[in-house]
Amino acid sequence: MDASSWESEVQKQTGRMVRAPCCEKMGQNKGPWTPEEDKVLVDYIQRYGHGNWRALPKLAGLLRCGKSCRLRWVNYLKPDIKRGNFTKEEEDTIIRLHQQLGNRWSAIAASLPGRTDNEIKNVWNTHLKKLMDPETAQIEPTKKRRKKKGDSAMSVFADQSQISESSLDAREESSSSEIDERFWLDVLSISDGSESSMNSTTVELHPPTSNSTSSVAMALMNWNDNDDDMEFWQKLSKGIGDWMEFSHV
DNA sequence: AATATTAGCAACCGCACGCAG
DNA sequence: TCTGCGTGCGGTTGCTAATAT
Missing domain, CATH: 1.10.533 (Death Domain, Fas)
Structure with missing residues (x-):
């Protein structure tokens, strides 16, 4: 039963308008996407586009909720997404825009072509935040540095002096x-x-x-x-x- | 070599907004 | 003007892999 049918059925029985629960409660898949699911989603979107995310999984034959499909596409499968490490310039931009915009990740992402809000948020939360907030860094000392496969950008800001003046120039007003x-x-x-x-x-x-x-x-x-x-x-x-x-x- | 700890990141969840009827 | 729907956003969670002990 798809989400709309489920909602109609519940409305009939209870007389109340309800929103279909997402994923698990509807017997849909959760968790990591398999390569097969990715392929189905990419094939479908390339062929028909994504007019309606909610209807897409049913039409594409995926046991996922529309939200999950959208997230997977936007954050991972979209062809113009830039994978790999952030450059110093990109990290500098994130720091600068975060000072100006706060946690408005989508707004920050708009200035970094190919990067997603989720990715930027992760980068900020994992290492940029610590660089910008030494107190937090002291409370949560980084004992180890995990080296990602092919990671070379981890130490870009190892020395905080490398952060440009403009990045640190907070314009509160x-x-x-x-x-x-x-x-x-x-x-x-x-x-x-x-x-x-x-x-x-x-x-x-x-x-x-x-x-x-x-x-x-x-x-x-x-x-x-x-x-x-x-x-x-x-x-x-x-x-x-x-x-x-x-x-x- | 085995286990514990930690960082990184994909994915989920709930809320809010804009639009259409 | 109100209500419901679809979508996007930001916060959070939990799994995996790297590193330390």
């Missing part, structure tokens, strides 16, 4: 969580309309209909990339003022 996406789009267009004052080669602002967190992440990335550019800061400052006035904030 720049907390963006309360800032509406319109802000960034407006401010950056107000700044002068040209791209000369920004590192536009690596930055792309999305339209308002797209993921707002990624826009903010990218805008912030842009912001830090222009640390020494006084002209940029002046324009940004003016832009903020103009935007606030315009928006009656």
Whole structure:
């Protein structure tokens, strides 16, 4: 019985609207994916795409819940996913964006093409956090360093002095969580309309209909990339003022 | 060589949000 | 405006493999 049928049946019997329980309770598989399951999922998505995750497992013939399929695809099977160790630049970016955005892993992931929020979260929790919080590191001393197969990036930040100034330059006041996406789009267009004052080669602002967190992440990335550019800061400052006035904030 | 400990990471879970009816 | 659905996100768990004892 699929999730929808199960819900209808329970609703009929109880008169109440319910959500189907995930996985185990529906007699579905849990735990690690087998290569066979991976193949079925990849084949199906390559052929038909993933219009509806909830319906996908049934259509593909998988004994998994839609959520599980989505997670497996997004975090592991998607063709553009970059596997392997994080570079110093990637770790630096994670540290910098984490200072600005907090645990908004999807927003951070938006600035690291090919990396998933889950992967970034794991990297942060396993070693970057310790580097950024020496007190925690003292409470939980790392006695051993597990060496992964082919791992060479573990020691990238072994010496904290290697972390760039900009990474450690916390901009408390720049907390963006309360800032509406319109802000960034407006401010950056107000700044002068040209791209000369920004590192536009690596930055792309999305339209308002797209993921707002990624826009903010990218805008912030842009912001830090222009640390020494006084002209940029002046324009940004003016832009903020103009935007606030315009928006009656 | 056997066992204990730990790090790394894939996967699960529950909540929240946006959209459609 | 309200309600349900589908999806995405962040926190957490638990398994596996590497390392220490």
